[in-house]
Amino acid sequence: MEKPMDRTKQQLGSYASMLETALAGYLPRHPSPEQTVADAMAYSLLSGGKRIRGALTLAFYRLFREDVRPALPYAGALEMVHAYSLIHDDLPCMDDDDLRRGKPSCHIAYGEATALLAGDALLTLAFETMTDPCHAGAFAPGAVVKVVRCLAAAAGCAGMIDGQMIDLYQEGKPASEELLKRTYAKKTGALIAAAAQMGCVLAGAGPEETEVAESYCEKIGLAFQIVDDLLDVTGDARVLGKPIGSDIENKKCTYVSIYGLDAARQKVDQLNQEAKASLQKLKGDTSFLASLADLLAGRQN
């Protein structure tokens, strides 16, 4: 008999593969000899990854609509913004990471200037894709304006960028729980919450439903980050695809460094239960979303 977790992995894989195909189609095709930026964009955007953000948009959209295909460009836009943030995060002046998902980072593979421009281009392409008449035509223009605003706000200087800035700013400084929560809420949480919101807005969900979706995403987003902290201590470098212990080495303030392993693990469980409980306020079939929360809370990489 098929286990529920296998079905969830299968569904997540199916969303990821739909996204992979769609994303390849949104990328620019330049026959010119200067296509390096286009190559670097494809290298980073199509390098796999779990596609959690895009899958969340599709899953929430599907609670209200049968066919998820019209939402693909918007789920794809989220993945573009995520990919751009990783490229810029890895640059020498930021985290200076040579590896990303076990492969050379974009600037190692293509050089710093091209990586910088590829990140810029992916961020811009997200907005171009969302407003492409071929995609936007499926929705009321007002809904398109709303989701563009939602993604821009989540990615911008009151969202993801603020999170990156606090992260840079606090490295090596004494731990502060308040600041850590803000960093987590903004650096990863903002984009994850936007994923749910975008799926709901595009599907025409009401404000209460959208609020529940955002609350679910806030919980799983924070749990996701604490699992990252846990894996940096307890994970297997081979399964993770990156060395462990980097937080301790960089004297980074994490949930584990503040609360210890046990309390951090308990916090993940609590957030996971809360996320799943919030789903009960929604009418559609939320079994995938509930099971996804379990999958992310128990992940090993």
Place this chain on the structure above:
Amino acid sequence: MEKPMDRTKQQLGSYASMLETALAGYLPRHPSPEQTVADAMAYSLLSGGKRIRGALTLAFYRLFREDVRPALPYAGALEMVHAYSLIHDDLPCMDDDDLRRGKPSCHIAYGEATALLAGDALLTLAFETMTDPCHAGAFAPGAVVKVVRCLAAAAGCAGMIDGQMIDLYQEGKPASEELLKRTYAKKTGALIAAAAQMGCVLAGAGPEETEVAESYCEKIGLAFQIVDDLLDVTGDARVLGKPIGSDIENKKCTYVSIYGLDAARQKVDQLNQEAKASLQKLKGDTSFLASLADLLAGRQN
């Protein structure tokens, strides 16, 4: 008696000062101690400059509507994209310029990581501003979707970023007129053409009028670049606010290096005449736009 050119400078100055005030209001206000990104954004965005792009949006909007204020957030978004491109262009991995408009570049003043994020944040803020309900409410949502698409396409990898890439790629290589034209059309021309298009779309102009506006902008955009090439040879460093001769030093292929000073000057005059002639197809009062073309063609900095 007031000369026409004085009136033009005055009008341009009035647009620039409206924009300066509006831009200050669109910037984030963070009371947090990590406001460095917000400071760096303000430093680069509010550092003066001619505001040609924003002024073009306002001027074309005004051909069709009396009150330009509703168009300010969109003219402002263009200026944000322009400011972001300058910050990233100045970074060590790109042109490595320490000075911008006679002041330390953003990464010299705030460090590389903050400058990178400030650029990212300004690009994102452009899209956030355009879709802010406070601003977008003045227009049909379909028009807002169109101008977002227009700006994203002009700034993206088939527009400005492609121009920057060709520019990086060709430095020190043998001159090619074709490539130079493409670089100029994309690196600066795309955003200038978008300025006109955005003003027309927001004002509800027809496709023929929008096409004329774009054609005018293509001409003045190319002329603008050739004047840059000319000033790098014949300009006064004190008036320009930057050292001259950098193109020759960097073995850069420019209009002057291919055609010589006289032919480059003639090309500027020809483009200027063509730009002004195209305005005659428009109905409203185009005197400011005609005079602006003259002003830009004859500028000394």
